[in-house]
Amino acid sequence: MNIAIVGCGFVADYYMTTLPNHPELKLVGVHDRDSGAAKRFAAFHGARIFDTLDALLADPSVDLVLNLTNPSSHYAVSLACLEAGRHVYSEKPLAMEIGEAEHLVTLAREKGLQVASAPSSVLGEAAQTTRRAIEDGTVGEVRLAYAEMEDSMVFRENYRSWRSLSGAPWPAEDEFAVGCTLEHAGYYLTWLCEFFGPVEEMTAFSAKLFPDKGTSQTAAEIANDFSVACLRFRSGAVARLTCGLAAPSDRSLHIVGTKGVLSVTDGWNARSPIYLRDPAGHWRPRAGILGKVLRRLERGRPLKHWFGRKLPVPRSGATVPDTSSRMDFMRGPAQMAEAIRASARPPLADAFALHVTELSIVAQSAERYPMPYRPRSTF
């Protein structure tokens, strides 16, 4: 399938790094409203530049547009693509307002098109191994999940020096204005919704812990940088998702069932280790001296999820970026293309994307919504 990229910034290089994993996708060309960004990216990757979005959409060979622009542009760019009859795979969130996301999904349905939203980490080996372990009853009946999306005080790091492969600067101001929950909640909301189905009720709390991020932005321009969302799934499971830019980095997931606990070390690593422990959270090591030593070591540790029986995570030959985001970013568009060819509903598309977007928007700015919140969307 022929694809085109709109938005030639930091994340676009992650997509290009993982494009060779999917030879069935052919890049027709790229566009960025910043011609300098488009030129830098196109020169590095040997891609054709479309000077305008209209020019890109006028090319009949483009089947699927990857919308990799900043979140504030997602709605307008995806809308233009759908109106021009193109399928859209958008970076998260689908839109910044729930009504806008609903409009995109409705329009896509009316036009017989597909609109899907990143992240595609749920299609990775670690997520799929976790899903299978839950379905196999490895931990019994799941009652609770704790999902952490703590990204530490990145605003105190030397982020001005961070560059993507082709040289795009890390968009600090945009990240701080959009908010870490809108940026990161989707990574685990997609997993949780895939495992447990739609959310029936959510109670969220969010706050701005660092209104001054060391940029020239005013406090009003800075979004909440901490949120906790408690989710009740229609299937009965309950989850707590935390997103923050304060506490030390932690991207773990713990699934608590009646017979045991599954712990995923890092949701941004497609091949993250996964550990199985007993219902009390202990590794059940072989009796003897080793067992005693490990129990003693465990006792003194605040985080114990590196102890446990390691589940086998399938190997994959897929290339991933050599950064903290060790995911096959192109897997989402590739599986979308495959589903479109087979006239099937793609993963991460339509009502699923809308649901994850709605939950992320509400958790990012919880003070704007009455709690408990009952989502408008379902899938």
Ligand SMILES: NC(=O)c1ccc[n+]([C@@H]2O[C@H](COP(=O)([O-])OP(=O)(O)OC[C@H]3O[C@@H](n4cnc5c(N)ncnc54)[C@H](O)[C@@H]3O)[C@@H](O)[C@H]2O)c1
């Ligand atoms: N930075 C990361 O590590 C990262 C990782 C995963 C996902 N994402 C997501 O990727 C998206 C893009 O983030 P980024 O970090 O690449 O941002 P960025 O600022 O580096 O790049 C975005 C690019 O989009 C262009 N753009 C914006 N509006 C446009 C429009 N209307 N038409 C054409 N071009 C437009 C900008 O000029 C810019 O070059 C966001 O949704 C973000 O959440 C980012």
